[in-house]
Amino acid sequence: xxxxxxxxxxxxxxxxxxxxxxxxxxxxxxxxxxxxxxxxxxxxxxxxxxxxxxxxxxxxxxxxxxxxxxxxxxxxxxxxxxxxxxxxxxxxxxxxxxxxxxxxxxxxxxxxxxxxxxxxxxxxxxxxxxxxxxxxxxxxxxxxxxxxxxxxxxxxxxxxxxxxxxxxxxxxxxxxxxxxxxxxxxxxxxxxxxxxxxxxxxxxxxxxxxxxxxxxxxxxxxxxxxxxxxxxxxxxxxxxxxxxxxxxxxxxxxxxxxxxxxxxxxxxxxxxxxxxxxxxxxxxxxxxxxxxxxxxxxxxxxxxxxxxxxxxxxxxxxxxxxxxxxxxxxxxxxxxxxxxxxxxxxxxxxxxxxxxxxxxxxxxxxxx
Numbered sequence: 001x002x003x004x005x006x007x008x009x010x011x012x013x014x015x016x017x018x019x020x021x022x023x024x025x026x027x028x029x030x031x032x033x034x035x036x037x038x039x040x041x042x043x044x045x046x047x048x049x050x051x052x053x054x055x056x057x058x059x060x061x062x063x064x065x066x067x068x069x070x071x072x073x074x075x076x077x078x079x080x081x082x083x084x085x086x087x088x089x090x091x092x093x094x095x096x097x098x099x100x101x102x103x104x105x106x107x108x109x110x111x112x113x114x115x116x117x118x119x120x121x122x123x124x125x126x127x128x129x130x131x132x133x134x135x136x137x138x139x140x141x142x143x144x145x146x147x148x149x150x151x152x153x154x155x156x157x158x159x160x161x162x163x164x165x166x167x168x169x170x171x172x173x174x175x176x177x178x179x180x181x182x183x184x185x186x187x188x189x190x191x192x193x194x195x196x197x198x199x200x201x202x203x204x205x206x207x208x209x210x211x212x213x214x215x216x217x218x219x220x221x222x223x224x225x226x227x228x229x230x231x232x233x234x235x236x237x238x239x240x241x242x243x244x245x246x247x248x249x250x251x252x253x254x255x256x257x258x259x260x261x262x263x264x265x266x267x268x269x270x271x272x273x274x275x276x277x278x279x280x281x282x283x284x285x286x287x288x289x290x291x292x293x294x295x296x297x298x299x300x301x302x303x304x305x306x307x308x309x310x311x312x313x314x315x316x317x318x319x320x321x322x323x324x325x326x327x328x329x330x331x332x333x334x335x336x337x338x339x340x341x342x343x344x345x346x347x348x349x350x351x352x353x354x355x356x357x358x359x360x361x362x363x364x365x366x367x368x
Contacts, residue, residue, distance in 0.1 A: 009036065009127060010035075011039070012042060013058075014041070018110075022123075029124045033124060046078075049079055055081070056131050059083050061085050062087070069099050072099045077137065082131065083102060084101065084103050086104070088106070097191050099138055099140065102130050102188060105119065106215045136334075177206060177368040180295075181298065182205070183209050183318070185301075185314075186212050186338075187212070187280075189333065190304050193304045197304075197357050199230050202231060209243070209248075210250050211283065211311075222250060232248050234249075234250065237250060237251055243269065257272060257282055257283060259287060260290045262294040288313075291323070292317040292321040293321075295321075296323065300326070303326070303328065303338055304333075306335055308337050308338060319347050327339040327347075328354050329351050331353060
Protein backbone atom coordinates (compact mmCIF):
# COMPACT_ATOMS: atom_id res chain seq x y z
CA UNK A 1 0.00 0.00 0.00
CA UNK A 2 2.29 2.75 1.30
CA UNK A 3 5.66 2.94 2.99
CA UNK A 4 4.15 2.53 6.48
CA UNK A 5 1.48 0.02 5.36
CA UNK A 6 -1.31 2.28 6.57
CA UNK A 7 -4.30 3.01 4.36
CA UNK A 8 -4.18 6.66 3.38
CA UNK A 9 -7.66 8.22 3.43
CA UNK A 10 -8.81 11.54 1.97
CA UNK A 11 -12.09 12.85 3.43
CA UNK A 12 -14.34 15.02 1.23
CA UNK A 13 -17.39 16.63 2.84
CA UNK A 14 -18.73 20.19 2.82
CA UNK A 15 -19.19 20.12 6.61
CA UNK A 16 -16.04 21.18 8.47
CA UNK A 17 -17.40 19.63 11.68
CA UNK A 18 -17.91 16.29 9.97
CA UNK A 19 -14.50 16.44 8.27
CA UNK A 20 -12.75 17.00 11.58
CA UNK A 21 -14.84 14.28 13.22
CA UNK A 22 -13.65 11.72 10.66
CA UNK A 23 -10.06 12.96 10.81
CA UNK A 24 -10.03 12.36 14.58
CA UNK A 25 -12.14 9.23 14.90
CA UNK A 26 -11.05 7.00 12.02
CA UNK A 27 -7.38 6.67 13.12
CA UNK A 28 -8.49 6.15 16.73
CA UNK A 29 -10.85 3.38 15.69
CA UNK A 30 -8.32 1.54 13.52
CA UNK A 31 -4.52 1.71 13.66
CA UNK A 32 -4.29 0.72 9.98
CA UNK A 33 -6.00 3.92 8.83
CA UNK A 34 -4.30 7.28 8.37
CA UNK A 35 -6.34 10.32 7.34
CA UNK A 36 -3.95 12.28 5.13
CA UNK A 37 -6.25 15.25 4.60
CA UNK A 38 -9.74 16.59 4.12
CA UNK A 39 -11.46 18.94 1.75
CA UNK A 40 -14.76 20.79 1.79
CA UNK A 41 -14.60 21.37 -1.95
CA UNK A 42 -14.23 18.63 -4.61
CA UNK A 43 -12.11 20.87 -6.84
CA UNK A 44 -9.77 21.50 -3.92
CA UNK A 45 -9.63 17.74 -3.36
CA UNK A 46 -8.59 17.15 -6.98
CA UNK A 47 -5.81 19.70 -6.61
CA UNK A 48 -4.55 17.98 -3.44
CA UNK A 49 -4.54 14.47 -4.88
CA UNK A 50 -0.96 14.40 -6.28
CA UNK A 51 0.55 15.54 -2.97
CA UNK A 52 -1.66 13.49 -0.61
CA UNK A 53 -1.60 10.24 -2.64
CA UNK A 54 -4.67 8.71 -0.95
CA UNK A 55 -5.45 5.01 -1.17
CA UNK A 56 -9.17 5.47 -0.43
CA UNK A 57 -11.53 8.46 -0.62
CA UNK A 58 -14.65 9.05 1.45
CA UNK A 59 -17.09 11.27 -0.40
CA UNK A 60 -20.30 13.10 0.45
CA UNK A 61 -22.86 12.61 -2.32
CA UNK A 62 -24.45 16.05 -2.13
CA UNK A 63 -22.16 19.08 -2.04
CA UNK A 64 -22.46 22.66 -3.32
CA UNK A 65 -20.87 23.48 -6.67
CA UNK A 66 -20.39 19.88 -7.83
CA UNK A 67 -22.16 16.79 -6.55
CA UNK A 68 -20.54 13.45 -5.85
CA UNK A 69 -21.62 11.93 -9.16
CA UNK A 70 -20.05 14.69 -11.25
CA UNK A 71 -16.94 14.54 -9.08
CA UNK A 72 -16.59 10.81 -9.78
CA UNK A 73 -16.86 11.46 -13.50
CA UNK A 74 -13.99 13.92 -13.21
CA UNK A 75 -11.93 11.95 -10.68
CA UNK A 76 -11.86 8.36 -11.91
CA UNK A 77 -10.46 8.89 -15.43
CA UNK A 78 -7.49 10.67 -13.78
CA UNK A 79 -7.17 8.74 -10.50
CA UNK A 80 -8.66 5.21 -10.48
CA UNK A 81 -9.17 5.02 -6.71
CA UNK A 82 -11.74 3.30 -4.49
CA UNK A 83 -14.39 5.76 -3.32
CA UNK A 84 -16.76 5.17 -0.39
CA UNK A 85 -19.88 7.32 -0.35
CA UNK A 86 -20.98 8.84 2.96
CA UNK A 87 -24.61 9.80 2.54
CA UNK A 88 -27.93 10.40 4.20
CA UNK A 89 -30.91 8.45 2.82
CA UNK A 90 -30.52 9.57 -0.80
CA UNK A 91 -31.33 7.78 -4.05
CA UNK A 92 -28.34 9.49 -5.71
CA UNK A 93 -26.15 6.96 -3.89
CA UNK A 94 -27.06 4.37 -6.52
CA UNK A 95 -26.26 6.72 -9.39
CA UNK A 96 -22.87 7.32 -7.77
CA UNK A 97 -22.29 3.56 -7.41
CA UNK A 98 -23.08 3.14 -11.11
CA UNK A 99 -20.45 5.81 -11.79
CA UNK A 100 -17.62 3.97 -10.09
CA UNK A 101 -17.94 4.27 -6.29
CA UNK A 102 -17.34 0.90 -4.62
CA UNK A 103 -19.54 1.16 -1.52
CA UNK A 104 -21.46 3.48 0.79
CA UNK A 105 -22.33 4.09 4.42
CA UNK A 106 -25.27 5.94 5.90
CA UNK A 107 -24.41 9.19 7.67
CA UNK A 108 -24.97 9.02 11.43
CA UNK A 109 -27.11 11.12 13.69
CA UNK A 110 -24.31 13.23 15.17
CA UNK A 111 -26.37 13.93 18.30
CA UNK A 112 -26.35 10.24 19.29
CA UNK A 113 -23.02 8.86 20.49
CA UNK A 114 -24.02 5.21 20.03
CA UNK A 115 -24.97 5.86 16.41
CA UNK A 116 -21.71 7.66 15.64
CA UNK A 117 -19.65 4.85 17.18
CA UNK A 118 -21.36 2.25 14.99
CA UNK A 119 -20.91 4.50 11.97
CA UNK A 120 -17.16 4.85 12.55
CA UNK A 121 -16.75 1.10 13.00
CA UNK A 122 -18.73 0.44 9.83
CA UNK A 123 -16.80 3.03 7.82
CA UNK A 124 -13.45 1.65 9.03
CA UNK A 125 -14.49 -1.82 7.91
CA UNK A 126 -15.50 -0.54 4.48
CA UNK A 127 -12.25 1.42 4.11
CA UNK A 128 -10.25 -1.76 4.75
CA UNK A 129 -12.33 -3.63 2.17
CA UNK A 130 -12.17 -0.78 -0.36
CA UNK A 131 -8.38 -0.65 -0.12
CA UNK A 132 -8.33 -4.14 -1.65
CA UNK A 133 -11.15 -3.59 -4.13
CA UNK A 134 -10.76 -3.87 -7.89
CA UNK A 135 -11.76 -0.44 -9.21
CA UNK A 136 -12.84 -0.16 -12.83
CA UNK A 137 -13.68 2.79 -15.02
CA UNK A 138 -17.44 2.58 -15.69
CA UNK A 139 -18.42 1.91 -19.30
CA UNK A 140 -20.06 5.35 -19.45
CA UNK A 141 -16.64 6.95 -18.87
CA UNK A 142 -14.75 4.86 -21.43
CA UNK A 143 -14.22 6.03 -25.01
CA UNK A 144 -16.99 4.65 -27.22
CA UNK A 145 -14.59 2.75 -29.47
CA UNK A 146 -12.77 1.16 -26.53
CA UNK A 147 -16.05 0.06 -24.95
CA UNK A 148 -17.26 -1.43 -28.26
CA UNK A 149 -13.95 -3.26 -28.74
CA UNK A 150 -14.09 -4.69 -25.21
CA UNK A 151 -17.67 -5.88 -25.77
CA UNK A 152 -16.78 -7.48 -29.09
CA UNK A 153 -13.75 -9.22 -27.57
CA UNK A 154 -15.95 -10.67 -24.82
CA UNK A 155 -18.01 -12.56 -27.40
CA UNK A 156 -21.23 -11.02 -26.05
CA UNK A 157 -23.92 -9.60 -28.34
CA UNK A 158 -23.77 -5.88 -28.90
CA UNK A 159 -26.60 -3.71 -27.57
CA UNK A 160 -29.44 -2.70 -29.84
CA UNK A 161 -32.29 -5.16 -29.28
CA UNK A 162 -35.06 -3.54 -27.31
CA UNK A 163 -36.44 -5.17 -24.18
CA UNK A 164 -39.83 -6.06 -25.75
CA UNK A 165 -38.08 -7.66 -28.75
CA UNK A 166 -35.89 -9.79 -26.51
CA UNK A 167 -38.92 -10.92 -24.51
CA UNK A 168 -40.91 -11.73 -27.65
CA UNK A 169 -38.35 -14.18 -29.06
CA UNK A 170 -37.93 -16.13 -25.82
CA UNK A 171 -40.12 -19.20 -25.51
CA UNK A 172 -42.07 -19.56 -22.25
CA UNK A 173 -40.43 -21.39 -19.41
CA UNK A 174 -41.63 -24.88 -18.50
CA UNK A 175 -43.83 -25.52 -15.47
CA UNK A 176 -40.82 -26.95 -13.64
CA UNK A 177 -38.77 -23.85 -14.40
CA UNK A 178 -41.59 -21.58 -13.24
CA UNK A 179 -41.60 -23.42 -9.91
CA UNK A 180 -37.88 -22.75 -9.46
CA UNK A 181 -36.71 -20.25 -6.85
CA UNK A 182 -33.70 -18.06 -7.66
CA UNK A 183 -31.71 -16.80 -4.65
CA UNK A 184 -29.04 -14.11 -5.17
CA UNK A 185 -26.58 -12.86 -2.55
CA UNK A 186 -24.07 -10.01 -2.76
CA UNK A 187 -22.12 -7.42 -0.77
CA UNK A 188 -19.46 -4.87 -1.84
CA UNK A 189 -19.96 -4.10 -5.53
CA UNK A 190 -23.16 -6.11 -5.56
CA UNK A 191 -25.63 -3.34 -6.30
CA UNK A 192 -24.24 -2.91 -9.80
CA UNK A 193 -23.44 -6.61 -10.33
CA UNK A 194 -27.02 -7.57 -9.48
CA UNK A 195 -28.38 -4.86 -11.77
CA UNK A 196 -26.13 -6.06 -14.61
CA UNK A 197 -27.71 -9.51 -14.32
CA UNK A 198 -31.29 -8.46 -13.65
CA UNK A 199 -31.61 -6.04 -16.57
CA UNK A 200 -30.82 -8.89 -18.98
CA UNK A 201 -33.51 -11.23 -17.62
CA UNK A 202 -36.97 -11.60 -19.20
CA UNK A 203 -40.16 -10.28 -17.62
CA UNK A 204 -41.43 -13.80 -16.85
CA UNK A 205 -38.31 -14.97 -15.02
CA UNK A 206 -39.12 -17.35 -12.12
CA UNK A 207 -39.38 -15.79 -8.65
CA UNK A 208 -36.20 -14.20 -7.27
CA UNK A 209 -35.12 -13.27 -3.74
CA UNK A 210 -32.07 -11.00 -3.38
CA UNK A 211 -30.08 -10.36 -0.22
CA UNK A 212 -27.68 -7.43 -0.60
CA UNK A 213 -25.82 -6.13 2.46
CA UNK A 214 -27.43 -2.70 2.77
CA UNK A 215 -28.84 -0.44 5.52
CA UNK A 216 -32.51 0.07 6.28
CA UNK A 217 -34.22 2.48 3.90
CA UNK A 218 -31.68 1.99 1.13
CA UNK A 219 -33.07 -1.47 0.31
CA UNK A 220 -36.44 0.06 -0.57
CA UNK A 221 -34.79 2.69 -2.80
CA UNK A 222 -32.63 0.02 -4.42
CA UNK A 223 -35.70 -2.10 -5.17
CA UNK A 224 -37.39 0.92 -6.75
CA UNK A 225 -34.30 1.54 -8.88
CA UNK A 226 -34.24 -2.06 -10.13
CA UNK A 227 -37.97 -1.90 -10.79
CA UNK A 228 -37.41 1.08 -13.10
CA UNK A 229 -34.50 -0.48 -14.95
CA UNK A 230 -35.53 -4.14 -15.24
CA UNK A 231 -38.34 -5.97 -17.05
CA UNK A 232 -39.75 -7.87 -14.07
CA UNK A 233 -41.46 -6.33 -11.03
CA UNK A 234 -38.97 -5.60 -8.24
CA UNK A 235 -39.85 -4.41 -4.73
CA UNK A 236 -38.69 -4.66 -1.15
CA UNK A 237 -39.88 -7.89 0.45
CA UNK A 238 -42.69 -7.90 2.99
CA UNK A 239 -43.28 -10.73 5.43
CA UNK A 240 -45.54 -13.32 3.81
CA UNK A 241 -45.01 -12.22 0.19
CA UNK A 242 -45.65 -15.10 -2.22
CA UNK A 243 -43.03 -15.73 -4.89
CA UNK A 244 -44.16 -16.00 -8.50
CA UNK A 245 -42.69 -15.65 -12.00
CA UNK A 246 -41.99 -12.06 -12.89
CA UNK A 247 -41.42 -10.93 -9.29
CA UNK A 248 -38.10 -10.18 -7.57
CA UNK A 249 -37.95 -9.33 -3.88
CA UNK A 250 -35.15 -7.46 -2.08
CA UNK A 251 -34.50 -8.47 1.54
CA UNK A 252 -35.19 -5.43 3.75
CA UNK A 253 -32.29 -3.89 5.65
CA UNK A 254 -32.49 -3.08 9.36
CA UNK A 255 -33.34 -5.54 12.11
CA UNK A 256 -34.75 -8.33 9.92
CA UNK A 257 -33.48 -11.53 8.38
CA UNK A 258 -35.18 -12.94 5.28
CA UNK A 259 -35.71 -16.60 4.45
CA UNK A 260 -37.62 -18.61 1.86
CA UNK A 261 -40.36 -20.89 3.23
CA UNK A 262 -42.69 -23.35 1.53
CA UNK A 263 -46.42 -23.14 2.15
CA UNK A 264 -48.21 -26.02 0.41
CA UNK A 265 -47.22 -25.89 -3.24
CA UNK A 266 -46.06 -22.25 -3.07
CA UNK A 267 -43.01 -20.41 -1.81
CA UNK A 268 -43.06 -17.23 0.21
CA UNK A 269 -40.64 -15.09 2.19
CA UNK A 270 -40.45 -14.71 5.94
CA UNK A 271 -38.97 -11.41 7.17
CA UNK A 272 -38.44 -11.62 10.90
CA UNK A 273 -36.46 -9.94 13.72
CA UNK A 274 -33.23 -11.83 14.37
CA UNK A 275 -29.60 -11.47 15.35
CA UNK A 276 -26.87 -10.84 12.78
CA UNK A 277 -25.37 -13.85 11.02
CA UNK A 278 -21.75 -13.57 9.86
CA UNK A 279 -21.97 -9.96 11.02
CA UNK A 280 -24.83 -9.18 8.63
CA UNK A 281 -28.54 -8.51 8.74
CA UNK A 282 -29.86 -9.43 6.24
CA UNK A 283 -27.49 -12.34 5.75
CA UNK A 284 -26.93 -14.23 2.50
CA UNK A 285 -26.37 -17.45 4.44
CA UNK A 286 -29.85 -17.17 6.00
CA UNK A 287 -31.38 -16.83 2.54
CA UNK A 288 -29.36 -19.65 0.98
CA UNK A 289 -29.79 -22.15 3.84
CA UNK A 290 -33.54 -21.58 3.89
CA UNK A 291 -33.77 -21.95 0.11
CA UNK A 292 -31.88 -25.24 0.31
CA UNK A 293 -34.32 -26.55 2.93
CA UNK A 294 -37.50 -25.25 1.27
CA UNK A 295 -36.77 -25.68 -2.43
CA UNK A 296 -33.98 -28.27 -2.68
CA UNK A 297 -33.29 -29.08 -6.32
CA UNK A 298 -36.00 -26.62 -7.43
CA UNK A 299 -33.66 -23.71 -6.84
CA UNK A 300 -30.77 -21.73 -8.29
CA UNK A 301 -28.25 -19.96 -6.06
CA UNK A 302 -26.07 -17.10 -7.29
CA UNK A 303 -23.28 -15.60 -5.17
CA UNK A 304 -21.77 -12.30 -6.28
CA UNK A 305 -18.97 -9.91 -5.33
CA UNK A 306 -18.34 -9.15 -1.66
CA UNK A 307 -15.83 -9.37 1.17
CA UNK A 308 -15.90 -12.21 3.68
CA UNK A 309 -17.70 -15.54 3.52
CA UNK A 310 -21.38 -14.76 4.06
CA UNK A 311 -23.35 -17.06 1.77
CA UNK A 312 -20.57 -19.58 1.10
CA UNK A 313 -21.84 -22.29 3.45
CA UNK A 314 -25.42 -21.62 2.41
CA UNK A 315 -24.54 -22.02 -1.28
CA UNK A 316 -22.79 -25.32 -0.52
CA UNK A 317 -25.96 -26.41 1.32
CA UNK A 318 -28.00 -25.49 -1.77
CA UNK A 319 -25.72 -27.46 -4.10
CA UNK A 320 -25.79 -30.52 -1.84
CA UNK A 321 -29.60 -30.25 -1.85
CA UNK A 322 -29.55 -30.48 -5.66
CA UNK A 323 -29.70 -26.81 -6.62
CA UNK A 324 -27.78 -25.34 -9.54
CA UNK A 325 -25.29 -22.75 -8.26
CA UNK A 326 -23.37 -19.94 -9.95
CA UNK A 327 -20.44 -17.94 -8.59
CA UNK A 328 -19.10 -14.68 -9.99
CA UNK A 329 -15.50 -15.02 -11.16
CA UNK A 330 -12.47 -13.17 -9.82
CA UNK A 331 -11.90 -10.81 -12.74
CA UNK A 332 -15.41 -9.34 -12.74
CA UNK A 333 -15.71 -8.98 -8.94
CA UNK A 334 -15.06 -5.71 -7.14
CA UNK A 335 -14.06 -7.90 -4.18
CA UNK A 336 -13.49 -11.60 -4.83
CA UNK A 337 -14.29 -12.77 -1.30
CA UNK A 338 -17.68 -14.41 -0.89
CA UNK A 339 -17.60 -16.12 -4.32
CA UNK A 340 -14.02 -17.29 -3.73
CA UNK A 341 -14.85 -18.95 -0.41
CA UNK A 342 -17.95 -20.57 -1.92
CA UNK A 343 -15.91 -21.86 -4.88
CA UNK A 344 -13.15 -23.26 -2.67
CA UNK A 345 -15.74 -24.99 -0.45
CA UNK A 346 -17.23 -26.71 -3.49
CA UNK A 347 -20.48 -24.79 -3.43
CA UNK A 348 -20.23 -23.42 -6.99
CA UNK A 349 -21.45 -25.48 -9.96
CA UNK A 350 -20.45 -22.86 -12.54
CA UNK A 351 -18.12 -19.89 -12.14
CA UNK A 352 -18.52 -17.08 -14.66
CA UNK A 353 -18.01 -13.35 -15.31
CA UNK A 354 -20.91 -11.17 -14.22
CA UNK A 355 -21.89 -10.25 -17.79
CA UNK A 356 -22.44 -13.95 -18.62
CA UNK A 357 -24.51 -14.96 -15.59
CA UNK A 358 -27.90 -13.90 -16.98
CA UNK A 359 -27.41 -16.04 -20.11
CA UNK A 360 -26.18 -18.99 -18.03
CA UNK A 361 -29.21 -18.72 -15.75
CA UNK A 362 -31.73 -18.48 -18.61
CA UNK A 363 -30.12 -21.38 -20.49
CA UNK A 364 -30.30 -23.51 -17.35
CA UNK A 365 -33.98 -22.68 -16.85
CA UNK A 366 -34.76 -23.49 -20.50
CA UNK A 367 -33.43 -27.01 -19.99
CA UNK A 368 -35.78 -27.76 -17.08
